[in-house]
Every structure is written in C-alpha cells, then in structure tokens.
Amino acid sequence: MDQARQVTLVRSAQSIQAADRLPSNKGRASRVHALIDAFGLNTHMEIVAPEPMPDSSLMEFHSEEYIACLFAAANGTCLSHTSQDYDKDNGIDEELELEQFGLVHDCAVFSGMEEHVRYAAGGTVAGANALVRGSTDVAIHWEGGRHHCRRGKAAGFCYINDVVLGILALQTRFRRILYVDFDLHHGDGVQSAFQYSDRVMTLSIHHHDRGFYPNSGGSYDEGKGRGIGHSINIPLRRGADDDTFLRVFSAVSTSILATFAPLAVAVQCGCDGLAGDPHKVFNLTTEAFARSVKTVLGWRLPTLLLGGGGYNLPDSARCWTRLTGVACGRDIPAAADVPGHRFLDEYSPAFDMATDATSMFNANDGETIDAAALAIKHILESQSR
Template sequence: MADRPHNKALVHSPELDSLGYPDSIPFDTSRAGKAIAALDRMGLLDGPDRSVVAPEPAPLDMIERFHTRRYLDALRRAAEGEHNLDFLAMGIGTPDCPVFPEMFSYPRLACGATLKAADLLASGEAGIAFNPSGGYHHADPERAAGFCYINDVAIGSLVLSEQVDRLMVIDVDVHHGDGVERAFYSRSDVMTISFHESGRFLFPGTGFEDDIGEGEGRGYAVNVPLPPGTYDAVYLRAFDAVAVPLIRAYRPDIIVLEVGMDALSGDPLAHLSLTNNAYCSVIRRVMAADRPLLATGGGGYHVENTARGWALAWAVLCGADEDEGSQAGLGGVMIETTDWAGGLRDRRLPPTDRQRRTVDPKVDATIRKVRANVFPYHNLDETHEA
C-alpha cells in the first residue's frame, strides 16, 4: 500500500453535537464537539493534508449486518415511547442504557460516522480517519450494554474485513472490548487486541489472559487485563511486549483503533493512572505499522480530559503534536483542570514506589501469560525480549 494517500479525515458534523445522550448517564456526547472546538482554536483542525468530513446516518441494511432486525425495531419503538418488557431483556431501559428519544437516531449517526471513516480508507481517499463520536464496543447483536446501543466498531470492522485479508482491531478503552471481540472470536482474519482494566475490578467483567479465541480464531483474540493504578511506563511496557510484536507478525492490511479515554488518571468510572502521553505513544506505535488506520472515540468520563485527549490524538494522527521530548509544551495542563492554554498534553505522572511495587509484578505476570498463550500461534518466541 505504498501509494496510500496521506490525507487525514476527521468525521464529525454539528448534527452529532445537537443530538446526544441524556444527562442521567455519565456518557457525555459533547466530548467530540469539545475536542473539535479546541483543535479549531489551535489551528489544528484542518489544513492541506486534513479535513473534517460530515457523516450520514448508517443505512439500516449495514447496521443489520451485525444487529438483528428485532433489536433495531425495539430500539426504534422504545425511542418513540413504547414500553415493553421484551425491550428490557435486550438491555434497553437499564440504568446504563436508558430510553430516550434519540436512542436510535444518535447511535445510528455515530455509526454512520464510523462507516464514513471506513469508506474513506477503503476508497483510498484517506489514509487515516478518526471518528471521535464512535467506539461503542459493548453492544451485541441483540443487546445494548454499557452505554452502547449500536456497535459501530464491529460494523465498521465487518465492512473493512470484507475488503482485506487481515484486519486488526486494537482497543485501548479502559473497558474490555467485549462486543467487538465476540463478533470476531472464531475468525483468524480479524485479530482483536484489548488492553483494559481487569474484569475483576471493572465492567464488563470479561477479557482475561486465557480468552484467546476459539476454533479458527484461536490465538486471534488477545486480552491484556491490567490492575488498578497501571501507569504510563508499565502500560507501554505491556503494549510493546504484546501488541507491537503481534502487529509485526500479523501484518494487518488495515488497523482499527478504539481510543476510549477512560484509562486516563482521574476518570470517575475506572482506576488506571495513564496520562494522555501514553495514548500518544500508543497511537505512534500503531502508526508505525504504516497501514490505513480507522480510529474511534469510546469511553471517557472526565469530559474535559477526554476531549483534550482526543484533540491530542488528532494532532498525533496528523503528525502535528508537540515534540514528545520537549518539556516546554508539557507543563500547562493539570490533570484536573480545564485550562488548555499550555498545550494538549498532560503533565507527566510518575508512579509512587507503592504503585510500582503493587502494579509492576502483576503487569509483568500478565505479559508473560498472554505471550505464552498467544505467541505460539504466530510463530513468535514468547521468551524473546520485547
């Protein structure tokens, strides 16, 4: 794919800002618009090599490639105010997935944005496409879960997988990418890798080291569960020890990256301690594969930190963020403030000694276990240093 274009597309429209989730759940759909406003203020949003592209609602037949018609009917009818116990059995009307008027139109448009990104990559119009309003990785074919109604990641990946030999989905949301993993669990032409806070501590309670796929797909689902307190350096150690060798060995034609920002320190729903510097490093490592890249948003419940993280992600995807080694651009933003004047990057957050003592052995044990479970399927030496 040497002739791959260098254009980057950010998929968004004001309509995504005007629709959205109710205030009763912590999933705040204003984050994408806030990221875009910040990029615009900084002059990073568009340029000769990048543009903002508007999505259209996902066609129903595309959504039905993954979700059942019965479920989509239920979503639509619930959105129109109908009450039915069958809906609840499908996860509709739970505290995590409440009923509200836009519960069909908003997820459908967000899914359309991921499909637009997939189209731009498949047609060669873009080499990198980012939908910060996407990333609904928990939804199943007939079940809403974890603030997710329509699984745009699974649907976009399904579409792309038909056009290439090998697709890789990397999920760095703090929650296990369970719905996406299940969609491809028995396939070897789609490899899923999820880094997440361990299901022992966090929703959805799945995604352990021994969950590696089934049948043809055995060795092609990869889970890296991480303990609370996981910090930048140890997270990147795990990414370098597991994901980087697998990217090299699998040689995906296209990479999908779910960039939930809820692994950031201070996220109110989770317990990892990353800064957005770690996200930058992850994105750079994925970009080093030099494959077409579809990035989506995802979770992220500290609204300002999440918006800033996605703004930074776009800057990194465009090769426009400040120098990684420069201290000058790093100091302006405290984790808990909304002052963006000093740049998009978080301050470094060094671990405490206690954090190192509790986190490091657990992460290193997980790395060893995952490599032992998965690497033999890819002719990788599990004992080789990362």
C-alpha cells in the same frame, strides 16, 4: 510523523449534536471538536460528514428484532406492537421487553437516541469506507468506539456496536484486521463478535478485577474455533501508569505484527483510564495514548481511530485533540496553553493541555507485566504454526 499522510476527520454539526445527547457523555463531542478547531487542526485534515445509517446497514451485525425495538422505543413505543405474540394479559409488557434488549439502567432510553445510534454507526463506517477506497490513510471518528453492545442487546452505555460495523466494512478490502482497544474496560462486544474469526485479531488492554464491568477479558480468553489465539487480552491491575501501559503495548504489538501481519488497524481510544477520570482506576496521562498511537501509525497501515469511554470532559477533549494532532503530524505538548474558545473556562485553573498523573499506587509490578507479555507471545506463536 510524515505530514504527507492523508487524514480524514468524520463529523458534522448534526453528528456532533447527536453524540452530545448521549447521557453518559452529555456535551462531550462539542468540547472535543471545539478544542480540535481551536488548535487549527481542522485545517490539516479533510472533513467528511457522515450519513445516518439506515436499518438495513445496521442489521449487517445487529438483529432485526433489536433494531426494531431500539427505534420503536426511541419513538415512544416498543417492538411489542409489531409482534403477533404480544399479550399483556400473559405478563409480556414494554418494561420486560426493554430489559430483554438491554434498554434499561445504564442504557435507558433517552431523547435523541435514534439520531445518536444512526450517526455513531454511520460515522465509523464512513471512516472505514474512506480507508477501503484508499482516499485516506487515517480516518478519525471520535463519536464512535461503542464497543460493549452485542448483536441483540445494548450494554455499557453502548446502544450500537459501530466498531463491529466498521471492521465489517474494512473486511471488504482487507483480509486481516487488527483491532486494538485502549479503553479502561474490556472490549467485550467486539471480541465476542469476532471470537471465531482468524481474519480479525482483537487486542484489549484494560482493567480486570472481580466485579469490574464487564467482568470479562482475562488472559485465558483466547478466541474459539478458527479464532483461537486471535483474542488477545492484557488484564491490568489498579494504578497502571504510562510506563506500565507502554511497556505492555510495545511488547505485545511487536509479537502481533510478526505473527498476524495485519493489513489494516482499528483503534478504540477510550480515555477513561486517564488519571483525572471519575473512575480513578488507572493513572494514565495523554502521553500513553499519544505514544501508543504514534506506534500504530508508524506501521504505515490504513488506520481507523475511534473514541470510546472518557467521563472527564475537558480531559477527553485534551486527549483526543492531542491524538488528532499526532495523526496530522502536529503533536501538542502537555505544556501548551489551551487556546481561547467557548469552553475555555472548563480548563481552569492551569488552562494547559496537561493531564497529570497522581500518586496512586501501581499494583502492576515489572515481573507481572513481563510474564503477561511472554504468555501472549507464546499464544501468538502457537496459533501461527
């Protein structure tokens, strides 16, 4: 990788602390950045501190009602107190209102929620704006990538859709944007936001099975209206390994470059498909992510790298630290020792950067992969005519 490439890492002590509070990824951000710094990668990038995003900017995608309820709930109240239609005697109460906006179950209200939301969105948009200004070639924001949230509803541990806000910022300069989603779960919130657009193409490589969240992302999802042929989904079966993942991404991305010709790229690098993740659905190592990101960076387009899922905290830190190194032209081999830092004991017993695959059965055979790639190629060719 060309070391002359300008790389920007978006973070601050405040944004890391805000991300650490997210219940589904508690403490993850601190571990990621501690490992990045332990390898000295911070000295090879510009560090940009994000600003917490104000309501008006959040509402460039999200509804006013959702943002009002989100922050009212974060402060111990709810939207009802601002609504003239609120009437407890008629059965409208705070619990029902929170459910309406998705602020229950996997997206329950938590302490520090407002700071998490404002910094997650502000960090991704800060990275996108750096690309728009041309002050960097690659912008990284590992606390972003919250791809499930809808315009008016939290979903899937995602209280904000910073990805959509980042893409909207990129659109102020770049006419055609490719969004690539490597998360184990379908990038449904981003696809839904741009499903009618022919300026944004979404590519999601994910697990797809009956009852598996978010129950979307079949190969039949192709977009709507002007966006037909711009929502590309690669649903994979259980046990997908590095070879499966790389084979699919290589075939499909080649077709996308030839037909869509993007001018900028946003990549959601959710790493819950790693073999060691508690989901235990895919059987990936960091090699699949590193080689895929190397491919993207080889396109020489303005690139926004974001986080996402990843629930084995040391493995998430390993993966995103390695991808940071790839962006800086300093790839870290799996055999490398984890340097001494405050979370070193969590890398026991091997204390290295490896995320080894297991003996899990791969239900994705070669014929299925080739058929999926061919079907996508036909979709792309049809929408380009």
